[in-house]
Amino acid sequence: MNAPATAELPVVVIGAGPTGLAAAAHLTARGLAPLVLEAGPAAGAAVREWAHVRLFSTWGEVTDPAAEKLLAPTGWVKPDAAAYPSGGDWAEQYLQPLADVLGERVRFGVTVTGVSRAGRDRIVDADREDQPFVVHVAHADGREERLFARAVIDASGTWATPSPAGGSGLPALGEKAASDRITYRVPDLKDPAVRARYAGRRTAVIGSGASAFTALAYLADLATSDDGTGTKGVWILRRGISGSTFGGGTSDQLPARGALGLAAKAAVDDGHADAVTGFRTDAIERDADGRLVLVGEDGRRLDPVDEVIVLTGFRPDLSFLSELRLGLDERLQAPTALAPLIDPNQHSCGTVYPHGVNELSHPEQDVYLVGMKSYGRAPTFLAMTGYEQVRSIAAAIAGDQEAAERVELTLPETGVCGGAGLFDEPEAAQAGDGGGCCAAPATLRIGTGIGAPAASGGC
Structure with missing residues (x-):
């Protein structure tokens, strides 16, 4: 396997939802090349599945500043900041235009089936951090492809893996038959x-x-x-x-x-x-x-x-990340440094301290779980939290550690979330x-x- 030089490679972003597209916008602003891989046929594919549902957050709370700057030259006009969009509004009036601006940097109908280090399974230590990531994908037409990346940002969310009815966390007897x-x-x-x-x-x-x-x-x-x-x-x-x-x-x-x-x-x-x-x-x-x-x-x-x-x-699908060395909390399946901040027994989305690259890092360098997926099984996530996550991560990948560690988000205190x-x-x-x-x-x-x-x- 002849992998190209890591510095010349794009940052692969998995998922063209709100957080994934915001990650692409921040990477672009930093002069980095994103490559967004989306399994669905359009931006915000998961959001479109609840298009009929209206957010409790206003437009002012669900658009990302870097994305807005990217959209501005196209004539895009931000909706009324005080209005409440539906999922369909969010997808059509913001996410799809943002994907359109990113153009060829977003690929649809592409499912990530595995991520690893080139030539290194999770056991091998030798020269591991010097190897680029290898991302295996399956196209909608059945084709398979291998891509290389300097870093991987997984913003694939948890929508596709809902939790079952069974009180044990496993399906109840007869649940599948019904x-x-x-x-x-x-x-x-x-x-x-x-x-x-x-x-x-x-x-x-x-x-x-x-x-x-x-x-x-x-x-x-x-x-x-x-x-x-x-x-x-x-x-x-x-x-x-x-x-x-x-x-x-x-x-x-x-x-x-x-x-x-x-x-x-x-x-x-x-x-x-x-x-x-x-x-x-x-x-x-x-x-x-x-x-x-x-x-x-x-x-x-x-x-x-x-x-x-x-x-x-919901719960995260970690199957395609099995060859990476992730540090996850044993209960929440969230990054170990983040888990204490988002424990649903202690926090709502408004009481979670804004966080970034330090809390989202893993033993495997340059791989990040962001957005709803970063919260594992915790249900307390706000879109603006995801935007702050990817702002910090993009800064870190670009080598601007001071900006990566700076907090640029204040959340409203709230009674309960979800x-x-x-x-x-x-x-x-x-x-x-x-x-x-x-x-x-x-x-x-x-x-x-x-x-x-x-x-x-x-x-």
Whole structure:
């Protein structure tokens, strides 16, 4: 294998989502050559899969400064900083234009299947750090290719690897067999076919985070509509209900996120959803009518449901990085120096100290996990945190250690993280004192209004 000189190689960025494209923008600003590899057919492929969901973060919080500078000469106009985009808005109005500006530096339909050091598996020490990275990829047409890189930034996220319903972290018995009645995403109830699947049905929602809040609010809204009579949610929580269950509420400095928890609470209070607490799913069985019965580890059997929405978080796919020497926390599967800062038992996304190259480095030099993937199994991620990560990493790769270690981000303190706010009309989220993070929550009304999707994915 004749690998070219490392200094002449590009920095491979895995994933053309928000953090990956921001990494490319910062590398470009530093005079470095990025090569972004995206498995999907367009920028923000994962974001497009929740295009119907509205972020709890405003436009001002989900665009990267280096990316904006790259876009400015094209005539791109930044959307209203106080407005709340949907996932579709984010992809079409920001991510795709950014990928277009980067041009040939972004390749679509390319799946990374492995990363290693050229000529060195993870066992070999000799001259390891002098070798470039070798990146194996598979193209959509079946072709295989080997690429070389001076550094690798993995911004592939965790969207493709949702956690299962099983309370042990493994799929519940019967979970795979019941896959035709189970989804691991917040359903788009504006889609007629999806709407018909849940209308008038009894649906279990497993999870306690913002995605579960969003699903509960969607189902409650459907239950009050003309075609949704009989719709009922069953909210399955592995823990009990306490004062923090519904998030920060009116104390949340991101008001749209606070409204999300209040919407979930309203769904329960108004009788559109029943809460089942302390329930860890052990098995999913079918009754004589084909409906699903959830069985708990304690032997409890719940009344049958027609559908199950599993929203128990995500986990990183580390399989294609198995030949690299990564330093990961044994619990969170996040970089060891970062893990204590993001432990979900201690932190929300607003209480995580801004961090960069020092916290994201591994025993294998010049490889970085960034964005949602850097958080492993922790759910508390904000887009602006990812932008700060890649700003620092790009500076370090360029040799500017002072800039790499400088903190250039201040996060709002918040009550809880992991999702987004709900409001009847997009304009409602822009009201208040200029629409900033501390705008009065009273300006937000509870309920999704099927015409205006709920918010999610800001973290």
